Amino acid sequence: MAGNPGVGEVDAAAYMKHWASRVDDALNRFVPDGGGEPPEVFRIMRYSLFAGGKRLRPVLCVAGCEAVGGDPGAALPAACALECIHTYSLIHDDLPAMDDDDLRRGKPTSHMVFGEAAAILGGDGLLTLAFELMADEEMASAAGPDRVLGASRLLAEAAGASGMVGGQLLDIRAGGEPGGTAGLEEIHRRKTGAMIRASVMMGGLLGGGAPKQLACLALYGAKAGLAFQIVDDILDVEGDPELMGKSTGVDAALDKVTYPALYGLDASREMARRTVDEAIDALSGFPEGAPALASLAQFIVLRRF
Amino acid sequence: MAGNPGVGEVDAAAYMKHWASRVDDALNRFVPDGGGEPPEVFRIMRYSLFAGGKRLRPVLCVAGCEAVGGDPGAALPAACALECIHTYSLIHDDLPAMDDDDLRRGKPTSHMVFGEAAAILGGDGLLTLAFELMADEEMASAAGPDRVLGASRLLAEAAGASGMVGGQLLDIRAGGEPGGTAGLEEIHRRKTGAMIRASVMMGGLLGGGAPKQLACLALYGAKAGLAFQIVDDILDVEGDPELMGKSTGVDAALDKVTYPALYGLDASREMARRTVDEAIDALSGFPEGAPALASLAQFIVLRRF
Numbered sequence: 001m002a003g004n005p006g007v008g009e010v011d012a013a014a015y016m017k018h019w020a021s022r023v024d025d026a027l028n029r030f031v032p033d034g035g036g037e038p039p040e041v042f043r044i045m046r047y048s049l050f051a052g053g054k055r056l057r058p059v060l061c062v063a064g065c066e067a068v069g070g071d072p073g074a075a076l077p078a079a080c081a082l083e084c085i086h087t088y089s090l091i092h093d094d095l096p097a098m099d100d101d102d103l104r105r106g107k108p109t110s111h112m113v114f115g116e117a118a119a120i121l122g123g124d125g126l127l128t129l130a131f132e133l134m135a136d137e138e139m140a141s142a143a144g145p146d147r148v149l150g151a152s153r154l155l156a157e158a159a160g161a162s163g164m165v166g167g168q169l170l171d172i173r174a175g176g177e178p179g180g181t182a183g184l185e186e187i188h189r190r191k192t193g194a195m196i197r198a199s200v201m202m203g204g205l206l207g208g209g210a211p212k213q214l215a216c217l218a219l220y221g222a223k224a225g226l227a228f229q230i231v232d233d234i235l236d237v238e239g240d241p242e243l244m245g246k247s248t249g250v251d252a253a254l255d256k257v258t259y260p261a262l263y264g265l266d267a268s269r270e271m272a273r274r275t276v277d278e279a280i281d282a283l284s285g286f287p288e289g290a291p292a293l294a295s296l297a298q299f300i301v302l303r304r305f
Numbered sequence: 306m307a308g309n310p311g312v313g314e315v316d317a318a319a320y321m322k323h324w325a326s327r328v329d330d331a332l333n334r335f336v337p338d339g340g341g342e343p344p345e346v347f348r349i350m351r352y353s354l355f356a357g358g359k360r361l362r363p364v365l366c367v368a369g370c371e372a373v374g375g376d377p378g379a380a381l382p383a384a385c386a387l388e389c390i391h392t393y394s395l396i397h398d399d400l401p402a403m404d405d406d407d408l409r410r411g412k413p414t415s416h417m418v419f420g421e422a423a424a425i426l427g428g429d430g431l432l433t434l435a436f437e438l439m440a441d442e443e444m445a446s447a448a449g450p451d452r453v454l455g456a457s458r459l460l461a462e463a464a465g466a467s468g469m470v471g472g473q474l475l476d477i478r479a480g481g482e483p484g485g486t487a488g489l490e491e492i493h494r495r496k497t498g499a500m501i502r503a504s505v506m507m508g509g510l511l512g513g514g515a516p517k518q519l520a521c522l523a524l525y526g527a528k529a530g531l532a533f534q535i536v537d538d539i540l541d542v543e544g545d546p547e548l549m550g551k552s553t554g555v556d557a558a559l560d561k562v563t564y565p566a567l568y569g570l571d572a573s574r575e576m577a578r579r580t581v582d583e584a585i586d587a588l589s590g591f592p593e594g595a596p597a598l599a600s601l602a603q604f605i606v607l608r609r610f
Contacts, residue, residue: 036466036467037467037471038467038471038474038475038491038495040474040478041466041470041471041474042466044474045466088429092425092426092429095422095425097420097421097422097425098422098425115402116402117400117402117403117474117477118474118477120397120400120402120403120425121397121470121473121474121477123429124393124397124428124429124432124470125465125466125470125471127429127432127433128432128461128464128465128466128470129461129465129466131436131439131457131460131461132458132461132462132465134436134457135454135455135457135458135461137458140451140454145450145451145453145454146445146450148450148454149440149445149450149453149454150440152436152439152440152457153437153440153442155436156433156434156436156437156440157437159433160430160433160434160437161341161346161347161350161430161433161434162341162342162343165346165426165429165430165433166342166343166346166430168426169343169345169346169422169423169426170343172422172423172426173345186343190343
């Protein structure tokens, strides 16, 4: 269906399942069970890497690569790098000095199992591993070193002080003082949005996307990231803790700035739907369509409601 | 003096001063005072980046580049990346969950000033910034993207789970239980040695060094790194806290495995001197000499005794 992203042509759940399993295989190759010296730090890293993550960021990277006509398999090291960064951020966010969470996806958090020092180091190890994967020789020869360096730059910018790290600091500092709509959006744009946007763009860049295509992917990613965060905030209010594998009501207890707190549940749901529509609209720049990305955007917002 | 590294031809102190100041300028350009959004995370990063570090790793990188005939100025982003990694490791090592240090180079440590969560995030920001700098476009066009990717890989390996992060975990776990000579050497090889070795090699790789030259630099770096750590252990026993800007006797109080604890002070001093000689011997592979590296190795061991 030229000129139409072709919503629904791809079964997002099946697509997620297929690529999540390819990402798991690649992660198992990069961080093998029982491999690595010294062993304990690799055990710590694997504990959180294989704790039931949905691999959303890696799958978005693969789908971004596919959308521009690239070979999605060649982007797998970058997809794994995204998951390493995401996982480290969860380990550090859960620390007693941060959100002080005991459970994550139904399992004890890293510092509950290994202790605080080891959890900090496990996170540092994953963050560093991400950039070791970005320098993967096979990916560099498949995609070319210039594209790989560009993707590496995108990842560092999204994960770093102006992106995820800065957003987490703003979030901590904002406790109870929302700073209005603009403040809330800035926190989420940096803390979650930047990495989701980078995931899609890295795939597009590695796949050889033209500047116009990359601009579409950037807009898609920004909107999808925002929608993801709104839904996350909603699920923290009304999600089923059993299904989600983590405590709900945490944001309210921590006095966190959230969409439902600022706008109410109904308006937040409406915002999530509208934002997903905008993400899908951004794909109209792909004449051949980008059905996987379109379905994934729907999937994000439909996760539980 | 062909065939001779030409010890003493370069004044190491002056060389350090010159290049440390170039590195400071570059760091000020990459992380400008009052620049960056959100501002607080950049303030946290700058606080530790400009806390009086001697810039040893960046200077070794520059000297490694020079030794193979490369343009040392072109390696400055990589040199700064090394300092970012070193600085983040100090911030995280000082945390209450790790070594619980209040002072570093005579100044309150990051978590004492900004709080624990912010210090963790400041460290994460610096670690991520290191790889943003490794993807610097100017460096990539000067040295070529393949060399830059290779240097990035060296950095990630040295800083990561098998290198510095793994060494720090071993160090924490070893508390009071040396594990003999082999255990002590493994801790130091990973924790300090790997980054010092990588510093020299990254410079050599970016400067276009031949495989044989890189092998010499690897051996030089491994020996220089070991000497550095032995001297560090010695200074913790007999150094002047005023001069060093940090508490001494910390290792003993923490029951840490050290060279003086295992071998005594005299034998440790002798080991340091011998190891520096071995580092300098490794430079005999440079027919034109590598006087800066030779002098720097002497400088490391002569720091205070």
